[in-house]
Amino acid sequence: MLYLYSPDQQELYFRLLQEALPDREIACWPQEVDPEAVTHAAVWMPPAGFFRRFPNLQAVFVMGAGVDQMLGRDDIPEQVAIVRLTDAGxxxxxxxxxxxxxxxxxxxxxxxxxxxxxxxxxxxxxxxxxxxxxxxxxxxxxxxxxxxxxxxxxxxxxxxxxxxxxxxxxxxxxxxxxxxxxxxxxxxxxxxxxxxxxxxxxxxxxxxxxxxxxxxxxxxxxxxxxxxxxxxxxxxxxxxxxxxxxxxxxxxxxxxxxxxxxxxxxxTPHVAADTVPEEAVSQIAANLRGLAAGEPVTGVVERCRGY
The missing domain is CATH 3.40.50.720 (NAD(P)-binding Rossmann-like Domain)
Known part of the structure; x- marks a missing residue:
């Protein structure tokens, strides 16, 4: 299951993800789900401790190019991949x-x-x-x-x-x-x-x-x-x-x-380059499929380097 957290545009991202990944179960916050069923998450600025309830998490897709807010968290185990957007419009x-x-x-x-x-x-x-x-x-x-x-x-x-x-x-x-x-x-x-x-x-x-x-x-x-x-x-x-x-x-x-x-x-108020939802979802879907197939994907974060 892919779990979505994007308070600002949640309905839009939920619909786009369903269209892009018709073969995958998708849920969105604050929907109650079986925590053990969640293997992937697509998020933007989730609260502290958000990921701790998902014991089988494999990858977190960050819906932006910056990942500084994701590094140093204590609720994402080292073995969980963090994947950022590399362009997305x-x-x-x-x-x-x-x-x-x-x-x-x-x-x-x-x-x-x-x-x-x-x-x-x-x-x-x-x-x-x-x-x-x-x-x-x-x-x-x-x-x-x-x-x-x-x-x-x-x-x-x-x-x-x-x-x-x-x-x-x-x-x-x-x-x-x-x-x-x-x-x-x-x-x-x-x-x-x-x-x-x-x-x-x-x-x-x-x-x-x-x-x-x-x-x-x-x-x-x-x-x-x-x-x-x-x-x-x-x-x-x-x-x-x-x-x-x-x-x-x-x-x-x-x-x-x-x-x-x-x-x-x-x-300007942090608006130089906003994520385009359609392109972001296309990239997330492609990377999710790539990870499932064991293929190299773009945007995997090297935590030691910070990006």
Missing amino acids: MAKQMIEYCLYGVLHYQRYMDVYRQQQGAGQWLAQPTRLAGEVRVSVLGLGQLGAQVAQHLAGMGYRVTGWSRQPRAVGQVNCVHGDAALRALLPETDVLFSVLPATPETRHLLDAERLALLPKDSAIINAGRGSLIDEEALLAHLNRGHLRFVMLDVFAQEPLAADHPFWLHPRVMI
């Missing part, structure tokens, strides 16, 4: 989100907004795509597609990851030393890195200072990547032209957080 949205931020930088939209407030009519110099250096942090399914798309549009794209990666059309580098060398050569820094112990405050005061003056940051990965106090200090000094933030250390962002009213900060 999110890549196109992430490309759009990043491109919006890059164009905001390239076409001086933040500058023009400030000039509008001051009643200034002043054209900024033309800057072509080939003159804008974009660094993409994180070259998984989403980051790789963002990097390739921007490179195809003529931007000077470099992709960074902790381990070696190869992405067509994109100059790829890896490791701490490469990151320190890359930051001073960056106009727009885009991150889609996951939340792991290694990425926590990867952009601290020291690394933020390596970015050129008047560069920009777009963070659509996880809020723990950036030391927010250090970022605020750099913004207040005018070192960064602007930041576009979709994720934060604490969400929702506190009503009194200084980011809300900061003139150099653009805020």
